[in-house]
Amino acid sequence: MTFLPHFIDxxxxxxxxGKIVCVGRNYAEHARELKNPVPSEPILFxxxxxxxxxxxxxxxxxxxxxxxxxxxxxxxxxxxxxQEASPxxxxxxxxxxxxxxxxxxxxxxxxxxxxxxxxxxxKGFDGACPLSPFIKLxxxxxxxxxxxxxxxxxxxxxxxxxxxMLFPVPHLLAEMSRQFTLEPGxxxxxxxxxxxxxxxxxxxxxFQLGEELIITSEVAAN
Numbered sequence: 272m273t274f275l276p277h278f279i280d281x282x283x284x285x286x287x288x289g290k291i292v293c294v295g296r297n298y299a300e301h302a303r304e305l306k307n308p309v310p311s312e313p314i315l316f317x318x319x320x321x322x323x324x325x326x327x328x329x330x331x332x333x334x335x336x337x338x339x340x341x342x343x344x345x346x347x348x349x350x351x352x353x354q355e356a357s358p359x360x361x362x363x364x365x366x367x368x369x370x371x372x373x374x375x376x377x378x379x380x381x382x383x384x385x386x387x388x389x390x391x392x393x394k395g396f397d398g399a400c401p402l403s404p405f406i407k408l409x410x411x412x413x414x415x416x417x418x419x420x421x422x423x424x425x426x427x428x429x430x431x432x433x434x435x436m437l438f439p440v441p442h443l444l445a446e447m448s449r450q451f452t453l454e455p456g457x458x459x460x461x462x463x464x465x466x467x468x469x470x471x472x473x474x475x476x477x478f479q480l481g482e483e484l485i486i487t488s489e490v491a492a493n
Contacts, residue, residue: 297462367405431464
């Protein structure tokens with residue numbers, strides 16, 4: 272079933288889901304934990320809309336394909352076209368904030384990188400982007416200083432704050448819009464803080480974004 276962007280108040284977004292644009296290594300500590308250099312400009316890649324699924328209740332993971340790593344990220348719902356936008360114009364295009372998991376087939380990704388090949392198939396498989404409902408922007412007191420976290424089986428695994436991003440959201444969106452047009456219904460994932468790891472069958476996940484969004488889910492086999 273196609274994922275439909277929707278808000279925590281139960282209303283559905285008027286546009287269908289588009290592409291999912293992601294940025295790698297937007298938190299310095301995450302780059303270091305994977306022994307990658309800290310980038311001087313955004314590293315962009317795209318997940319297809321078919322990778323989107325609901326983060327609520329259960330997350331189905333393709334364990335038969337190797338270790339699947341979790342990466343918890345702030346997700347932005349885009350509400351107007353952006354092309355060659357300024358940071359101010361980019362900021363005004365955001366209509367919702369949510370959480371996402373950027374699921375990664377890490378062994379496959381590493382193998383593809385070693386060969387110098389593109390690694391989208393390690394990031395874009397069906398179900399590779401579990402998404403939460405979105406908080407409407409008018410309900411967010413200060414989205415430039417928001418905490419988000421992931422607990423697994425009661426243990427805090429990831430914790431980040433939007434102020435810690437190497438490339439702040441307005442500048443990140445402006446840079447994306449110089450590379451390709453962002454359209455209403457597109458979703459942007461903004462990078463993950465340190466603490467990524469392997470998902471295990473049956474684990475209980477608890478996600479939190481600010482005080483507005485708390486979601487629990489369970490890891491299931493696909």
